[in-house]
Amino acid sequence: MEREKLLCLDEAAAGIRCLSLDAVYNAESGHPGGSLSIAEILAYLYFEKMNIDPKNPQKPDRDRMVLSKGHACPALYSVLAMRGFFPETEIPTFRHLGSRLQGHPVMYKIPGVDMSTGSLGQGISAACGMAIKAKRCKEDYKVFAIIGDGESQEGQVWEAAMFAAHYKLDNLIVFLDYNHLQIDGDVRSVMNPTPLDEKFAAFSWYVQVIDGHSIKEIDYAVNNAYKSDKPSVIICNTVKGKGVSFMENNHTWHGKAPKKDDYEKAAAELKAAYEKAREARING
């Protein structure tokens, strides 16, 4: 991938972080940690890789993306707004009564949302459903899904893993946001799901482990996945709360909104990072 494009996507990721924080702050609730950890993945998918059209969000041959860890929807809503699926001015209505930006994503109501999610473990199965439909109907769209590391404690994730391998769903690419934390603490202390790479490999998936904050590595892994004849999982090493010093690697920021003081500190850090990314892009 050219340097110019990389810098654009870094800037987009930084923008997603700013908007996600604003969404959660204005809602006085929501999930900042796991939203900030998937910004690069979403920037890459929505600004670079996916065949989508914001003017025709339901076009039948579009690539699909299922946010199986639906609680990270501040990041999804942010990228969709930035991409033009709906106005960015709607972001502050997130989680408010009367808003279509529900606490967890709702398809049909929110343009660009391909599947209603929120209850963990179900989105990856729905993604498998979309993928097998494409294969059986000879359609060539790709299906992406983002699951959490904590989410992989759900038994249904492994039912889906078995299904995808059995039906050779090589059009399915799952990102596992390995940010190491869940609500109650470190995933390895709550209920150790590791080794996740070996588990998926044992289920006959094509497994890659990357830095989930590196657009370059995401691009490389997705292009590899396109060539695989197996379903793909890209285990993304990420930092929960990425970009906000006091949220990083701190599980207490899984599902709570910052108060005014914390918000101002966080927003200043994210804004500075955004400006830096923007300048880098402009200066090449």
Added chain:
Amino acid sequence: MGNMILADKNSKRVATRAAYGNALANLGEKYSFFVLDADLSGSTQTAIFGEKYPERFINCGIAEQNMISIAAGIAAAGTPAFASSFAMFACGRAFEQIRNSVAYPELNVKICASHAGVTVGEDGATHQFCEDIALMRSVPQMTVINPADATEAYAAVEAILNHDGPVYMRLGRFAVPVIFDKENYSFELGKGIVLADGSDVAIFATGIMNAAALEARDLLTAEGIDAAVINIHTIKPIDKEIIVKYAEKTGRIVTAEEHTVIGGLGSAVAEVTSELCPTRMARVGIEDCFGTSGKAAELLDYFNLNAAGIAAKVKALFR
């Protein structure tokens, strides 16, 4: 149009699941849809479709939660999907998947669950699901169907395929009397069917209890009680009009279902009458207990889910 009801109701017995399997296979050419099963395709009869249309049949293995969400994904990608297993697993085990991944997004998934009720028989209580209607009825956006016989089940398959949105349809293992004439029957979603008119009491029956209700009517006629029998094949949305009409006409109601008396047809009818026309009523059903092993026919008698059981409840309303 001839008579919808067959003259000899005991000439033929067919399980509703068999009608389901045949309907799927016959509709496969006219409509585009997928059929999913969870390793019970021989029992649910979806295998008939699977043999004819292997490219649209998906065996999900023994993983019902995944199956329901897979169906949701297929529907989200634009093609309706039927998902079948035993009622206990399709809607009991996968309840939350149905609620969150199917009903909430209003997807075109038709959960057609067989082996409902005690007539599963010998397998016993773990497999005899008598709470499915109560569960499915409580979910917003869900349509709930319980066909009376093979004719109705067959017709209902095409009707639910033409209905845009999630549907739960209950099917049985046990071969039950065919009461409707295929040539003259038509299925109308949400409309009760008067099987027999009467003026003293209205028996609202659903599913396989319709045949028993008709038998009960004969018993009651002999004792001078003129009973109407109304088939409620659609439990949600329920036909309020026909319930109110017969409540007002007869002043006494008995409901009959192969299901717990909590939350099923009896509750649905009581919800209507208590608000619109309070009426004396009694409910025939499973009395808040688990099932037990035995042959299907023996179990229906054991739980008083038969003509005598219905007639007894009717007579009690006249005391």
